[in-house]
Amino acid sequence: MLRKLFVKDLQLNPHLFWGVLPFFAWIGYAVREDGAPVGMLTTVSALMGAATASTVAAREDRFHATALLASLPVARTTLVLSRYALAAAAGGAAFVTAALLAALLPWSPHPMSAIFDARSVLMAVVFVGASTALLLPLALRFGLVGVVGFFAVLQVGGVGLFFLSSAFGLREPMRAVFGGVEFLLKNLYASLSAPGFAVLVLAAVAGAGWLSYRASVWLVARRDL
Amino acid sequence: MIAVAPRSEGGTMEPLLHFRNVSKRYPDFALEDVSFSLPRGYIGGLIGPNGAGKTTIVKLALNLVHRDAGRIEVGGEDPAEHEVAVKRRIGFVHEIPSYYEHLSLAAIGSLVGGFYPTWDAALYASLLREFDLPSRQRFGSLSRGMRTKGALALALAHRAELLILDEPTAGLDPVFRRALIERLAGYVSDGRSSVLLSTHITSDLERVADFVTYVRAGRVVLSAARDELAARWATVRGGPALLEAGTRELLAGYESGPHGVTALTSDAPSLRRRLARQDAVIEPATLEDIMYYAGRSC
Numbered sequence: 001m002l003r004k005l006f007v008k009d010l011q012l013n014p015h016l017f018w019g020v021l022p023f024f025a026w027i028g029y030a031v032r033e034d035g036a037p038v039g040m041l042t043t044v045s046a047l048m049g050a051a052t053a054s055t056v057a058a059r060e061d062r063f064h065a066t067a068l069l070a071s072l073p074v075a076r077t078t079l080v081l082s083r084y085a086l087a088a089a090a091g092g093a094a095f096v097t098a099a100l101l102a103a104l105l106p107w108s109p110h111p112m113s114a115i116f117d118a119r120s121v122l123m124a125v126v127f128v129g130a131s132t133a134l135l136l137p138l139a140l141r142f143g144l145v146g147v148v149g150f151f152a153v154l155q156v157g158g159v160g161l162f163f164l165s166s167a168f169g170l171r172e173p174m175r176a177v178f179g180g181v182e183f184l185l186k187n188l189y190a191s192l193s194a195p196g197f198a199v200l201v202l203a204a205v206a207g208a209g210w211l212s213y214r215a216s217v218w219l220v221a222r223r224d225l
Numbered sequence: 226m227i228a229v230a231p232r233s234e235g236g237t238m239e240p241l242l243h244f245r246n247v248s249k250r251y252p253d254f255a256l257e258d259v260s261f262s263l264p265r266g267y268i269g270g271l272i273g274p275n276g277a278g279k280t281t282i283v284k285l286a287l288n289l290v291h292r293d294a295g296r297i298e299v300g301g302e303d304p305a306e307h308e309v310a311v312k313r314r315i316g317f318v319h320e321i322p323s324y325y326e327h328l329s330l331a332a333i334g335s336l337v338g339g340f341y342p343t344w345d346a347a348l349y350a351s352l353l354r355e356f357d358l359p360s361r362q363r364f365g366s367l368s369r370g371m372r373t374k375g376a377l378a379l380a381l382a383h384r385a386e387l388l389i390l391d392e393p394t395a396g397l398d399p400v401f402r403r404a405l406i407e408r409l410a411g412y413v414s415d416g417r418s419s420v421l422l423s424t425h426i427t428s429d430l431e432r433v434a435d436f437v438t439y440v441r442a443g444r445v446v447l448s449a450a451r452d453e454l455a456a457r458w459a460t461v462r463g464g465p466a467l468l469e470a471g472t473r474e475l476l477a478g479y480e481s482g483p484h485g486v487t488a489l490t491s492d493a494p495s496l497r498r499r500l501a502r503q504d505a506v507i508e509p510a511t512l513e514d515i516m517y518y519a520g521r522s523c
Contacts, residue, residue, distance in 0.1 A: 004339045064323045072340045073312035224290040
């Protein structure tokens, strides 16, 4: 049944394949330079794939067919599981596509070892896991409102952070905010070379994914259509 | 609730759909203590004015909404506990059929059909032809009536045991409406399948329903076999004497005006005996009469 739902979502969203072509054209262009951050490009690709699947493909409300889907002989838990599987698969496919572009394009100078670096793969898993865990419960339960609400909260949070950092006398508050995020990600990337830490991070991602899935099942199962 | 024993002759009386004391509460509406049964091989009509709770009952059977109390069984299984098995048994036509607007009926058929082990692609194709539906046209570009026909083809093509149709005849032309009603009669003739037809167009049910459940303001006013309704329910027109003690108790509702009293009774034989010597006209009640007069007293 999971496979049928998966195929259904792929059939319903062919435009997503074409929609991401410009992004991958840019990736193909970006990998031409020796100093291009190929690990970051593959990770961002994975994030984009998972986030697109979570915010667009997972939203049955786009088709006004939520009741139809719920009337099919599929358990609501299976419906939810199929969305998580789709998001993970889309993230994985986007990662592999970007990696293959970097590996196979004749003008790409990057060695295989740099492209399929274990830490980049782990970062991609973290990004895919975190974005899916955050976005899917909102998208599945609240549809477009949930997705827009999520990004609105992010924006409001960003503005709040800006004012807070201004209040504490920081001269360039935005730089401080983004610098903080950059510092966090760089440290995470660096620390992933330690096997113990990597296992801990993977366990945290798996835990967050499981909690998110349970939350989605709870939200979707109790919903009246 | 006014309950009349269902007829016992003809076909199995094993209930395919069974509601027992089902309640569902919303902030602004409540369905209270709903009970009725639909045996295999019969057509059941769910009637009531707009907003009475018919669609909620239909959705409860499909577990699209969750009940607060009571018991629901489809083929002996609870839709909440055996969601997949129950939904395989049911073919559902929604009041406003909403499918993937950018897909054609052919594409929707292949997509939906994959979920049903009993899906009959040849039957689906033949139903599309029979209903004069363009299989390659986008669903979103179809008229309301064509959408309903498409939804009906989808529901019929997986050979559902229980066909649930929520206001299916709204938007259909009279010719197809009649053809649909006849098709439904044929559908249940195998003695295994049943149809629950929710509608406020009572003339559709007059032709075809074996059982009728009347819902008003979230409560079942009556649930009875159509034969029993025909035998026991009647309208009576007469003078103010109809409202006198002894007669009034036999009335299920009435309306009085300058031209006399028109009333409804659920005990036509007794009323006939009582009014034998009075100037009153007693006629079999239509479903519309029942909907209009039941519980009315003005």
